[in-house]
Amino acid sequence: MTPSATAPDLPPLSSIQEKLNASKAGSSHPTYLHHLAATILHDLKYAHDWTSLTIHTHSTLTQALLPRPIISGLPPKKVYVHPDEQVEILKAEHETGETIPRIPEREWVLPSQIQEKWSLAKLAEVFDALDVVPPARDEEEEESEEQSTVGKSWQGRNRTKRLLLATVHDDSTVVYYIMHDGIVKPRQN
Numbered sequence: 001m002t003p004s005a006t007a008p009d010l011p012p013l014s015s016i017q018e019k020l021n022a023s024k025a026g027s028s029h030p031t032y033l034h035h036l037a038a039t040i041l042h043d044l045k046y047a048h049d050w051t052s053l054t055i056h057t058h059s060t061l062t063q064a065l066l067p068r069p070i071i072s073g074l075p076p077k078k079v080y081v082h083p084d085e086q087v088e089i090l091k092a093e094h095e096t097g098e099t100i101p102r103i104p105e106r107e108w109v110l111p112s113q114i115q116e117k118w119s120l121a122k123l124a125e126v127f128d129a130l131d132v133v134p135p136a137r138d139e140e141e142e143e144s145e146e147q148s149t150v151g152k153s154w155q156g157r158n159r160t161k162r163l164l165l166a167t168v169h170d171d172s173t174v175v176y177y178i179m180h181d182g183i184v185k186p187r188q189n
Contacts, residue, residue, distance in 0.1 A: 029057060029069055033111075037069040040111040040166045043174045049076040052106070052136075059129040067125050070163075071109040072134030078102040080162065080178050084185065106134040108163035110179075114170060127181040132161045160184055 037055050044050040053073035059066055081089070081102065089100045108130055112118070161181035168174050 028065055033068045036111045036113065036168065037071055039168060039172075040109060040174060041071050041073075043166075044071065044073055044109065047174075050074060051076075054134075056134075060131045060135055061129065064129065066129050067122070069111070070126070070130070071111065071166075072106055073109065074106050075104050078104045079107055079164065082159070082185070105159075106136065108134055109166050109176075110163050112165060112167050114167055118165075123179070124181075126163070127161055130161065130163070132159060 034055075041053050041055060045053055050073040053071060056070045056072060057066055058064065089102070093100050110126060163179055165177045165179050166174055167177070
């Protein structure tokens with residue numbers, strides 16, 4: 001049989017394969033990096049309920065090509081609370097007797113594989129190309145209006161630049177590590 005004769009017999013592409021094919025369009029990054037980013041995006045969307053997910057190929061600061069595709073999105077709940085913000089929230093909750101909402105913020109996600117070797121220089125290159133907060137998508141309202149007044153010193157553009165390092169293991173398990181650009185005060189338990 002010739003290859004063209006088998007084409008009509010093939011099943012339609014799966015949704016993940018369609019995303020993989022579409023993610024490469026118009027970029028200079030290698031295909032495997034786009035597939036990695038699409039795999040992480042799929043995990044965030046379907047396993048962790050993230051919304052407003054976008055794969056970025058160019059810096060939001062300089063419009064230069066990023067070292068690799070990077071994802072931004074909105075988690076269902078707040079990913080990180082700065083230790084000083086946590087103290088301020090606890091004090092406010094104690095004084096008012098009301099629960100202070102912890103509104104989620106857009107986050108950067110850096111896709112990686114378990115076999116990759118990261119250096120401080122490679123991480124610095126990624127951090128240098130990113131803004132503190134990922135840009136909101138067109139259909140989203142500005143998040144600054146939603147921000148709580150309690151802990152505002154550690155939210156939005158006031159926060160330390162951070163990202164989630166998403167590492168895919170050989171068995172397709174994904175683990176997420178919070179990484180900051182610079183030194184951050186440790187949490188108090």
